[in-house]
Amino acid sequence: GGNIKMGYEIVTNNQDSASNVYAVCPVAKKVISGGCSVSGHADDGTIPLLRTSKPTPDGSRWSCEYGAEGGFLAGYVTATAICANIR
Numbered sequence: 001g002g003n004i005k006m007g008y009e010i011v012t013n014n015q016d017s018a019s020n021v022y023a024v025c026p027v028a029k030k031v032i033s034g035g036c037s038v039s040g041h042a043d044d045g046t047i048p049l050l051r052t053s054k055p056t057p058d059g060s061r062w063s064c065e066y067g068a069e070g071g072f073l074a075g076y077v078t079a080t081a082i083c084a085n086i087r
Contacts, residue, residue: 008032008084018077019048024061025083031055033082034062040075048073059086 013023025031036053048066056063062081066073 006085008082011081011083012078014076014078016076017073019066019073021064021077021079022056022061023064023079023081025059025081028085029083030059030086031062031081032084032086035080036062036064036066037078037080038066038073038075039078040073043072043074055081 009026009029011023011025013021015021021036023034034053034055036050038048038050041047051065051067053062053064055061062079064077064079066077
């Protein structure tokens with residue numbers, strides 16, 4: 001018995017010239033999936049390497065970390081989290 005609450009919410013976070021970006025779920029929701037994308041390049045023209053794309057240990061956000069071996073990133077990094085009520 002009881003009420004079952006279903007549904008999900010997609011949260012994105014874009015950061016300019018960043019190497020670490022998080023998409024944070026609303027309070028009481030946890031990450032069930034997510035992903036990362038980058039648009040732009042480093043100072044030397046190379047595309048930064050994706051180091052990690054995973055939920056944080058507490059499940060409250062999706063973490064995207066890029067390596068910028070070629071220098072400062074000129075562009076955007078986007079983190080996307082799919083969040084849901086999990087009990």
